Amino acid sequence: xxxxxxxxxxPNIFSESEVSGSEIWRKNICFEKGNIYLIFSESGKGKSxxxxxxxxxxxxxxxxxxxxxxxxxxxxxxxxxxLRSNHISLVFQGFRLFSxxxxxxxxxxxxxxxxxxxxxxxxxxxxxxxxxxxxxTPLSLLSFGQKxxxxxxxxxxxPFDFLLLDEAFSHLDETNYTxxxxxxxxxxxxxxxxxxxxxxxxxxxxxxxxxxxx
Amino acid sequence: xxxxxxxxxxxSIPQLAGYVFAGFAGLSIILFGIQFxxxxxxxxxxxxxFLNPDFLVINKKVSALSSLxxxxxxxxxxxxxxxxxxxxxxxxxxxxxxxxxxxxxVASSTFGRFYTEMFFESVPDDFIDVQSEKWTWSxxxxxxxxxxxxxxLTLYNFGFAQSQGLPQVSENLVEKIKLTxxxxxxxxxxxxxxxxxxxxxxxxxxxxxxAFLKWANTEFGSEKASKPSRILxxxxxxxxxxxxxxxxxKKYEIADYRGNTGKVAYFMRLVIITVLIIGLIITLLAISxxxxxxxxxxxxxxxxxxxxxxxxxxxxxxxxxxxxxGLLLTLLIxxxxxxVVVIFRKFYIEKISLLFDNAEIDSNIIFTxxxxxxxxxxxxxxxxxxxxxxxxxxxx
Numbered sequence: 354x355x356x357x358x359x360x361x362x363x364p365n366i367f368s369e370s371e372v373s374g375s376e377i378w379r380k381n382i383c384f385e386k387g388n389i390y391l392i393f394s395e396s397g398k399g400k401s402x403x404x405x406x407x408x409x410x411x412x413x414x415x416x417x418x419x420x421x422x423x424x425x426x427x428x429x430x431x432x433x434x435x436l437r438s439n440h441i442s443l444v445f446q447g448f449r450l451f452s453x454x455x456x457x458x459x460x461x462x463x464x465x466x467x468x469x470x471x472x473x474x475x476x477x478x479x480x481x482x483x484x485x486x487x488x489x490t491p492l493s494l495l496s497f498g499q500k501x502x503x504x505x506x507x508x509x510x511x512p513f514d515f516l517l518l519d520e521a522f523s524h525l526d527e528t529n530y531t532x533x534x535x536x537x538x539x540x541x542x543x544x545x546x547x548x549x550x551x552x553x554x555x556x557x558x559x560x561x562x563x564x565x566x567x
Numbered sequence: 568x569x570x571x572x573x574x575x576x577x578x579s580i581p582q583l584a585g586y587v588f589a590g591f592a593g594l595s596i597i598l599f600g601i602q603f604x605x606x607x608x609x610x611x612x613x614x615x616x617f618l619n620p621d622f623l624v625i626n627k628k629v630s631a632l633s634s635l636x637x638x639x640x641x642x643x644x645x646x647x648x649x650x651x652x653x654x655x656x657x658x659x660x661x662x663x664x665x666x667x668x669x670x671x672x673v674a675s676s677t678f679g680r681f682y683t684e685m686f687f688e689s690v691p692d693d694f695i696d697v698q699s700e701k702w703t704w705s706x707x708x709x710x711x712x713x714x715x716x717x718x719x720l721t722l723y724n725f726g727f728a729q730s731q732g733l734p735q736v737s738e739n740l741v742e743k744i745k746l747t748x749x750x751x752x753x754x755x756x757x758x759x760x761x762x763x764x765x766x767x768x769x770x771x772x773x774x775x776x777x778a779f780l781k782w783a784n785t786e787f788g789s790e791k792a793s794k795p796s797r798i799l800x801x802x803x804x805x806x807x808x809x810x811x812x813x814x815x816x817k818k819y820e821i822a823d824y825r826g827n828t829g830k831v832a833y834f835m836r837l838v839i840i841t842v843l844i845i846g847l848i849i850t851l852l853a854i855s856x857x858x859x860x861x862x863x864x865x866x867x868x869x870x871x872x873x874x875x876x877x878x879x880x881x882x883x884x885x886x887x888x889x890x891x892x893g894l895l896l897t898l899l900i901x902x903x904x905x906x907v908v909v910i911f912r913k914f915y916i917e918k919i920s921l922l923f924d925n926a927e928i929d930s931n932i933i934f935t936x937x938x939x940x941x942x943x944x945x946x947x948x949x950x951x952x953x954x955x956x957x958x959x960x961x962x963x
Contacts, residue, residue: 462875463878
């Protein structure tokens with residue numbers, strides 16, 4: 354997948370006046386592989402909604418989202434499965450981790466779909482993110498910041514053309530998010546993917562090609 | 568096994584145990600009912616006659632008036648139609664009698680030749696259960712198969728033969744005796760060979776093939792067709808109480824009526840059907856319990872299922888652990904139920920063998936096993952489809 358095109362998209366919950374200043378809603382915009390985008394806005398402007406639409410989790414919008422010419426609303430469950438396991442990776446704002454499993458198991462349950470990373474590579478990522486001590490700890494015993502780092506590691510354990518980060522550093526201090534950004538940037542570069550970073554305004558540590566106000 | 572670790576959360580052991588127990592009770596009752604019916608069927612259904620046991624022979628009572636020809640002992644067309652209209656009647660067959668003279672003779676080394684005047688009757692071939700190659704007739708054929716009442720042989724063997732110092736004969740031997748039959752009438756006569764093709768318990772008459780009698784009646788017959796005095800009736804169920812009631816009211820006689828074994832068979836069938844229905848209801852309740860329990864489980868694990876699907880798992884894979892769980896539990900039920908049936912069967916077969924020393928139990932448990940397997944398969948299919956449906960509903 355090379356491009357994601359948003360064609361006159363507007364969430365149903367927003368009125369026309371609410372989306373008037375946006376550079377995405379009601380506009381035509383194309384996200385291309387290989388670029389890094391910052392999507393910033395204050396709260397409640399629909400950053401999570403945008404990612405939910407692209408991730409095919411919700412379809413309560415007007416307009417069209419096209420993956421290489423193919424409309425998202427035509428995707429069946431098999432195509433969505435393929436999209437989520439091989440083309441688009443998303444760090445959810447609410448993590449969507451499993452509290453019954455350990456940190457490592459949470460990553461493994463994603464990685465085993467494609468076996469994108471070896472166990473050794475996963476352990477190395479835990480070490481880089483400074484949470485290797487928590488590898489076998491049940492997720493329910495981890496802090497928000499630690500959970501967020503597990504979610505980031507999990508998102509890197511699959512092949513993708515687009516990586517979406519939905520306020521993925523909100524619980525991390527600067528030292529930690531600098532490490533995380535480096536890890537993410539390397540993986541994005543390796544996969545020659547596009548990165549979409551949703552943020553309240555903080556640019557974090559990426560070299561953006563485009564900065565877009567939502 | 569990560570999936571299972573995740574999805575087994577909120578599993579209710581008491582609910583699943585309830586399903587296993589109820590399913591076990593229901594399936595055991597069904598399988599036991601089927602097995603018991605198959606095993607005991609030979610005890611109350613006898614078919615020792617060449618006539619199918621579902622056939623009845625009906626005649627009017629012979630009274631003083633009928634001897635004086637004041638009241639007919641034959642059936643009128645109206646009466647026959649009325650019998651045909653009865654709900655328990657599947658088919659009727661009319662007797663045809665010979666309207667010509669018949670003289671039979673048999674050669675005997677001791678006494679020279681025996682001669683006797685006799686008669687023939689016939690019933691439609693459908694009612695006769697003798698090998699078809701033995702029971703044929705065409706007008707080029709010089710051989711007539713006949714069926715005689717078994718009592719004739721008994722009469723000869725235990726009455727006549729003993730008193731006269733003659734040898735007793737077996738049925739097989741009698742079937743080999745060659746009789747010479749001369750039929751005459753209309754100024755013509757012809758000789759035939761006759762052979763006994765079978766013995767009848769129910770019909771006190773000498774039967775010849777219907778085709779022969781029809782032909783011979785036109786060739787040698789002296790009078791036009793007369794009304795039948797006996798009727799064969801094929802019933803759906805000889806144990807049906809309305810049969811005895813109807814013929815009783817009409818003052819008809821049923822020859823050698825085995826109404827009592829029929830009634831036992833009817834009653835047994837009724838009991839077994841009741842038992843099977845109860846078993847079926849319990850099984851259906853068990854299935855509902857399982858479906859309800861699984862719906863609840865899936866509902867409680869809704870978020871996990873949704874997250875798995877958002878990670879890129881297919882619904883098929885997410886549904887599988889629950890489908891396997893359902894399959895294993897159902898297999899467990901089948902195993903329990905089948906073991907119980909086998910154990911109980913061993914127990915009652917011993918009892919039956921003691922009570923009926925000549926009981927032949929040639930049924931086996933393969934039919935019951937396969938019935939159980941079909942039920943098992945159906946339950947698993949319902950279960951699998953239901954789980955799939957619920958998973959689809961949960962995660963859009």
